[in-house]
Amino acid sequence: MESGRQYQVDLGNLMAYNSFHSFPSLPSSREELVKTCLQEGSKLVQAIADGVFNLPSAEDPDGPLVKLPPPSTKLPREKPLPKPKPPTKWEKFAEKKGIKKRKKDKVVWDEQTGTWKRRYGYDRVNDDKDVPIIEAKMSDEPGEDPFAKRLDDKKKRVEKQDKNRLQNLKQAAKVGALPSHVKLAATALPITGTQVPSKKFTKDELGNVAGIVATSTASGGKFDKKLPGEKPAKKQGKHRKFLPVVEGSGTGSQEKEQMDKVLNKLISKHSHEILNVDKAINMYNVKKEKKTKYRKNHEAKSSSTSSKLRPKKNINKKTAKKGSASSKKGKAL
């Protein structure tokens, strides 16, 4: 117990130091020396263990867990302390004006489709593709495509944001507080002259080709002899996946959904073909022509045939046509 007090124990590093021991004369043999060292060492280790095993412990299936105090021996860091990120231009402005961040919902009610949709990203609300009509305003310039303008505006906004972001990152880089995953790199210099950088095949491309070759036998590469150390081909055939038969509680029938999707796609793709205007006009014209022709023929033959035969249109038509055709032939001959 007496000796325990004179050791310096650092529980955070599990380190103990005996600053009083010294060899008056080194023992003659190596074994003796090591033995005395180990004896002294075990005393120190015991001192550490006294500290550690007396700490309050929590039971764990792997063994008792002990919470260690922070180390008292100070050792240097390996990297400088991270610097705080300087505020962006907007953050400065917002602070000056007292603008506070508000939380927005991730999903928004879409009135056009009557569903909840994401605010941003895939399948988002008010997507350019989904806006069929843009109402005219007094400020609209005549002869301008509002849809194209919408796209253009969006592009400009994105460009502006990119510019702002770069500016803010430059400011952060000046202080040395660039986020660890961001690098500011000089854009590539233009290649002078007619030199074109030679194209190299990437590992992925080669792998893809090798995979296709390996599976292009009759058996799909199943019975091919493998070289020692050869890995299985990367491109394997497609596996059929079957949809569940029973409906789930949350999502509804997946099969139905899938079919709906396909049908919707088909219909939307061919929606302009459902009423083929050209064809319709053609048909209309042809019918009109026929009618006029028929009328002409009818008028010509009405003198010979009685009006009583009118209901038998078809017979008349045929005979009329045949007659005309034969007459034409006759003329040609």
Place this chain on the structure above:
Amino acid sequence: MLKIKTPKNARVKRALEKRAPKLVETGKKTLILQGTKTSSTLNAVLTEIYHLKKGGAVRFTRKNDNIRPFESGGETSLEFFSLKTDCSLFVYGSHSKKRPDNLVIGRTYDHHIYDLVEVGVENFKSMDSFTYDKKLAPRVGSKPFIAFIGEGFESVDQLKHLKEVLLDLFRGEVVENLNLAGVDRAYVCTALSSNRVLLTHCALRLKKSGTLVPRMELVEVGPSMDLVVRRHRLPNEGLRKEAMKTAKDQPKKKVKNVSKDAIEGKIGKIYIPDQKIGEMALPNKAKGVKRERREAKQKIADERTSKKQKEDAE
């Protein structure tokens, strides 16, 4: 013009974030390498240090002809390696007539050399030369006990420096929670004279003592060696001050799904995923299914018989 370059996938981003400066640092990694000429003892020393540090060490096995840590201009290559491998401790072995079995242990700060200690290795005994009960063999990556013995570590300048470096080299990661079942190794460093230190690696045998604290017994498992201090270079004062900075306030870990309410107190949210009944595989031989089929058959058979009976009656 500048371009913003960000990693293309999350794996790279994670790797970069791992290397970035942190408020509270995780363990330092050690780079173990050698110069143009080494001796067999030195090779053994380097590999055994690598084995001791496994999990937190990188071993280079090729010759390096332009590393001379103490000379100006001889550290560029070393600093580059430190940057590439993200190691901030290094052990460099070299062997020459002037300094046989030479070991340079050093640390880096921000991938520049921070301090250096040069020691000669003598009386080296490898792990293989020790015989002991293999059940006691320390496990890879366990947190060691470290014991320093001798007043030299306080009074002599170079030994004081060596003590700090050895502690940094062997202590491993700073942990908050220690599993007492995993306590199985100790390093014992004894100052024999003003420039000589005996370093041994021991396993711990925990014996019952009747109290809460078990009786510790040291079993030497090697390696063991004498380190004779040759040259050393302390960090300059400004750099030391900067490197010793610590974060004032520890970053708080965000606790998810736990909120506090004035009336109800602590509230936890539990999310239960949707039961995917549709994807559940039905066993083919379910008894229920069988019974249904059987009953259906029975029904058909019953109807037939009843129809026949009717026909017969007519």
